[in-house]
Amino acid sequence: MSSHFREITCKQALNKLHSRRLPYSWDLNIYRGCAHKCEYCFALYTQDYMPDNDFFDTIYIKTNVVEQLEKQLASPSWKREIVNIGGVTDSYQPIEKERKMMPDILKLLIKYRTPCIISTKSDLILRDFDLIAELASITYVNVAATITCMDENVRQKIEPGGVPSLRRFQMLKEFAKTDASRGLHMMPIIPYLTDSDENLNALYSHGEDAKVSYALPGLLGLRGRTRRSFFDFIRLEYPRLDPIFRDLYREGRLDQEYRTAFYKRLAKIKKAHTLSHNYMPPKKDEGVQLSLF
Numbered sequence: 313m314s315s316h317f318r319e320i321t322c323k324q325a326l327n328k329l330h331s332r333r334l335p336y337s338w339d340l341n342i343y344r345g346c347a348h349k350c351e352y353c354f355a356l357y358t359q360d361y362m363p364d365n366d367f368f369d370t371i372y373i374k375t376n377v378v379e380q381l382e383k384q385l386a387s388p389s390w391k392r393e394i395v396n397i398g399g400v401t402d403s404y405q406p407i408e409k410e411r412k413m414m415p416d417i418l419k420l421l422i423k424y425r426t427p428c429i430i431s432t433k434s435d436l437i438l439r440d441f442d443l444i445a446e447l448a449s450i451t452y453v454n455v456a457a458t459i460t461c462m463d464e465n466v467r468q469k470i471e472p473g474g475v476p477s478l479r480r481f482q483m484l485k486e487f488a489k490t491d492a493s494r495g496l497h498m499m500p501i502i503p504y505l506t507d508s509d510e511n512l513n514a515l516y517s518h519g520e521d522a523k524v525s526y527a528l529p530g531l532l533g534l535r536g537r538t539r540r541s542f543f544d545f546i547r548l549e550y551p552r553l554d555p556i557f558r559d560l561y562r563e564g565r566l567d568q569e570y571r572t573a574f575y576k577r578l579a580k581i582k583k584a585h586t587l588s589h590n591y592m593p594p595k596k597d598e599g600v601q602l603s604l605f
Contacts, residue, residue, distance in 0.1 A: 317407060320344070322374045325381035326395060336394040336429055340381070342413050344372035346401045348433055348473035351545040352500050354538055371407055378416045385424040394452065395421070395428045404434040405473070418443040427452035431497065433459075433474040435483040441490075448492040454525075455487045456495030461506045462514040469549055470505070478518075485522040493525040496587070500532035503560055504553055507574060509581060516585040526588040529578060531571065534561050 326338045345366075346353070384390060397403055403414055418440055421428055428447070430437065437444070437455065447453050457480040461467040467477055474480075484494045496519040501507050512529075519527050534542055539561070547554045560567045582589070 316369065317371050317373055319375045320372045321376045322380055324384060325374075325377045326384050329396075334396075336396040338393060338395045339399050340377075340395050340397045340417070340428075341400045342374055342377045342397075342403050342417065343401045343405065343407065344374070345370050346473075347371060347405045347407065348402055348471060350433075350471045350474065351542055352470060352502065352532055352538065353541075354533065354535070371405070373407065373411060373413075378413065378420065381417060382420050385420055385426060390424070390426075392424070392426050392451075395426060396431070397428055398431045402432050402434060403430070404432040404436040406434075406436075409436055409439075414440055415443060418447060422447050422450070425451050429454040429456060429495075431456045431458065431495075433457065433471065433480065435475055435479045438483055438486060441486065444487070444492060445490040448490045453490075453492040454495055455484065455492050456497050457481075457484055458497040458499060459515060459518075460498060460500065460502070462511055462518070463506075466505055470502070470545075481518045481522045484519075484524050488523040494523070496522075496524045496527040497530075498527055499530035501529055501574075502532045503566070503570060503574075504556060505550070509577070512578065512581050513584070516581065516587060519587055520585060524587065526590055528589060531566055531574065533566070535564070539564075 325342075326340055329337055329339055397417070403417075408414060414437075420426075422443065430444070430453070432455075444453060444455065459477050459480050461470065462477055464476060467474075484496065487494050496515070498512075498515055501512070516527060532542075543554070543557065546557050560570055
């Protein structure tokens with residue numbers, strides 16, 4: 313089923329975040345909903361109160377987001393803190409090819425020397441390579457790709473709207489030609505689907521080849537609508553795993569015994585590779601604030 317689109321306006325572009333665990337202070341999402349349709353998507357709940365609340369099938373376009381962003385960046389109170397772009401909905405999902413909103417967003421970040429993290433599962437971001445390279449030459453920029461699986465048969469089931477994993481790695485490799493930090497986000501790692509030594513080693517190896525700055529692994533969490541939706545997916549596509557997942561997540565959080573065994577195994581895999589597991593520090597630029605994981 314293809315997505316349909318509705319135009320909306322927003323009261324402000326940037327939303328303040330108060331978590332000390334995150335390496336950024338502000339969130340920017342130019343769309344609501346996402347056509348990548350990842351089965352593990354944590355953000356399904358964010359559309360609960362919208363008129364059309366199917367996160368995958370209705371994409372809301374914030375038509376005034378550029379104007380609202382400039383109001384905030386031009387404010388005397390703006391401290392040029394790091395902005396996370398696409399943390400809830402991917403800014404480079406297919407509709408961006410038509411709407412072309414990100415170039416104007418990037419031009420504003422350049423104008424106001426604002427650091428950012430851009431997270432995406434698309435190589436459409438390469439369209440804006442020159443703008444991102446320019447921004448990275450004056451302040452901190454992190455281009456991050458979520459890549460979870462090197463088996464395309466599995467990848468197409470769990471991320472049907474995303475581009476193939478190899479194309480994401482090639483995108484990261486291109487950004488190694490800039491001053492931008494490049495992140496490999498191995499999240500979520502799904503028990504019994506993407507948690508094999510073979511898959512994890514392949515992800516690390518491709519990350520090394522792409523010259524990524526760091527890799528961040530993380531296990532699948534299941535809450536609220538995501539939990540219900542993901543269990544429906546498992547029951548349909550991997551019925552033999554259905555009782556296993558219900559046992560692993562019977563108390564909401566992933567079983568501690570599994571977690572302990574997994575991270576012990578992952579520690580050995582990490583040692584066989586050279587990738588860092590922390591965000592790279594920004595270039596020295598007065599006003600940039602960055603917290604490390």
